[in-house]
Amino acid sequence: MNISLRALLGATVSFTLAGAALAETTITVATVNNGDMIRMQGLMDDFNAKHPDITVEWVTLEENVLRQNVTTDIATGGGQYDVLTIGTYEVPIWGKQGWLTSLNDLPAEWDADDLLPAIRGGLTVDGNLYAAPFYGESSMVMYRKDLMEAAGLTMPDAPTWADIEKAAAAMTNRDAEINGICLRGKAGWGENMAFLTAMSNSFGARWFDETWTPQFDKPEWKATLDFYLNLMNQYGPPGASNNGFNENLTLFNQGKCGMWIDATVAASFVTGKDSTVADKVGFALAPDNGLGKRGNWLWAWSLAIPSSSDAQDAAKTFVNWATSKDYLALVAEKEGWANVPPGTRTSLYENPEYQKVPFAKMTLDSINSADPNAPTVQPVPYVGVQFVAIPEFQGLGTSVGEIFSAALAGQKTADEALAEAQTLVADEMKAAGYIQ
Amino acid sequence: MSTQSSRLAARVMVAPSVVLLFIWMAVPLAMTLYYSFRLYRLLSPDRTGWVGFTNYLWFFNSPDFWLALWNTLALVGGVLVITVVLGILIALLIDQPVKGQGMLRILVIAPFFVMPPVAASIWENLFMHPQNGLFAAIARGFGAQPILFLEEYPLLSVIGIVSWEWLPFAALILLTSLQSLSSEQLEAAEMDGASALSRLRYIILPHMTRAITVVILIQTIFLLGIFGEIFTTTQGGPGSASTTLPYMIFKQAIAAKDIGRAAAGGIIAVILANIVAYFLMRGIGRHLDA
């Protein structure tokens, strides 16, 4: 009797334990160490309260390391991650490979129609939404209102490149360590080439024509690079060929830049608590040259679920929570409207509370003025504003980025750099089978 | 004392190490060799096949290849010269009867405990940065223009950083060797009127030959594969001014996701390492009766 009771008890205990283990799902989320992503990790109490059966493990990495790890994982079918943080460059390529799960079946209240059309379009392949945008960004001009005023200039809301050059010349003051303009110079497809490719669109340049022939030998690219080098050499900071987003942000926050053209998400940082110029920053659209295209890009850090994940349902639950309207409201409640992840939902920009945020309108206008399917003046065979959504672009962009970075460091002339880029890209496109 | 049975026992004892290391070397090497003749791009899994020597030819035809080769050797050579010369000087200095020798050793050994990515980021951000770095602040204090270390002297800057990391290792091995030198010998030479320089030349340096050999050998093995410090600081640039062979391979593997090319680069690097090892053993191997 005694023994059988114990056996019965034991069986009950082990049964409940097994039941608990079954209900408990652990998902691994790989993410980039951006402010918005770190903030989400601080708000997980809300998710845990709503979904006690799902445990979320975070892998937070620096952007380059993250991309290296998740690409290796997904391409080799590693299955280490259940949710990936990837960008608008990866989504179309990976979606086409069948590496990602379609998110078309997210619940109706998630409201896919509320997504900004430009962003949604960049994440959709053949009618399937392969990633949910967490935040979207474009690029714009951030400038110092006080320095502009001192120079007797005003920044138009939609400046031309000539306006930018004039302002840079007027604000540069080497003795006070103030550089008229800070731009990306660090080599990398996501660093200087993101900026330069977007800039080249406003000069009417393109990476490839419709037959995938590289276009670096065309006058449009020469005009782009000449303008960039001249601007940076005359009014840029020293050592600019090593400056990426982070370096420029630090310089701007220290008051060492008159202007900075970069990601719209930087707006909340340059007006935030780590900035010494927080109350002196103005915003304007990225410049143009009167050709109908502006030099701004379009990017969205998005959450995607690899097909190899064995916790699809839990992963979808998490993606739904993290990219929902409720999440935006949650951030607003806890951290204020200025810290809400921007650039993904129309409803956010219709919210009168959010419209009070100083950079809200400029961000929306910037995002709306970029078109990944027709990035530049002439027709192109590719998708992407500041990148070309083909698998080869990471390598190509990095190599060309190095060449242009060397030109900025004064090791090459613009003509040499462009000739080198043209040869290199042509060779690689042949090797990759685009050009016969 | 090596009887038949102890020979057998010795073999049995060495076997696990040898077998494990052989697998550890042979399997990845075989896979790398295989991939080096294949078209294998991570992001284009549908395009595969044998490509002969195409991947190897890509390296040889790349305008960066010979520069990268030269940079690799310059990096290894530069760091070796700096660490050995400074290491000897530091060893000589610390070996003197100075106050607080224990504390001195603690300070000198510190860089060796610093993780390479941390070391690189300290130097890049806190020291060499053209606007926020300490060096720039010092230059401005003297009214001079800050030096653009990573832009104008990228390879030298990397050599400097790596030398700092490895200096303690060299200095400590050399110091241990120096401390085993009998003081009678030196005193006798001093009595005979030998100058400090000739004592160094004829007694101290010959005594340290073995230690120097060891430092060179071990450091070469580690230095040939260095790329983390380059990745953190210059990213091989500007242009390809500080690109080494491992970094070139890294770019093919990580940026271009071209595993075939990266594998071919790996095989080339192994061949290079063997050539270096050959000359190393011919040059200094006799000092090493291991």
Place this chain on the structure above:
Amino acid sequence: MARATSPRRKTLTTIAAWSVALIIFFPVLWMILTSFKTEASAVASPPELLGADWTLENYADVWSRSDYPRFFWNSVVISLGSTLLGLAIAIPAAWAMAFVPGRRTKDLLMWMLSTKMMPAVAVMIPLYLLFLQLGLIDTRIGLVLALMLMNLPIIVWMLYTYFKEIPGEILEAARMDGAGLIKEILYVLTPIALPGIASTLLLNVILAWNEAFWTIVLTTTKAAPLSAFIASFSAPQGLFYAKLSAASTMAIAPILILGWFSQKQLVRGLTFGAVK
């Protein structure tokens, strides 16, 4: 090499030696100081020292943002585990090479060292695929194995050079007593060689602790050590010098403290046979 020197010379050499040591140590010191400054103070120009804005906020921030104890514990397990396993395999091998040397012992040693010459980046994908097949990705045991094999040649070599200096007579004497081979290693050789083993252990713990390539490539969450912790702090949005310095200090502090306390043992065996 202690010789009688004049007090004046001693003062001079003391000053010189301390200056050199401080210069070498300075970058680490500067990083630690920066970690206690506010971000604004960390990038102030001219650099602030006495008048700096001191704070512990960076450490609180880094601590709250990531699970430091887990990264730390993984580092401990991986570096210590790989070293102990390596010692268990290397001690017999080094013993045999030192006391029963054959004609090819030297070649064998050189071959072992040469296995370290394959650049890690070139075998990254092959090894990743291999680990994937074996189910070793993101496991501590996988990293223990990888780092053990990576450092095994160094361990064997260090132990070998150390064992070789042990006079053979001691072993002969033990053999007379009828001690078996295992007993000979355990009770006779090991105690004599303990300082050398300790030194080898320390050096390899340091090498494993500082390894920052495979530890990042082969892990995600469960087995990620402090090198991955650093990778999550480098270059977030804006170069937060002070926070990066705080995270860096937290990553290297354990090994720095261990190294300082045990530097005598470490240095004693750090000869690689360089001392006759």
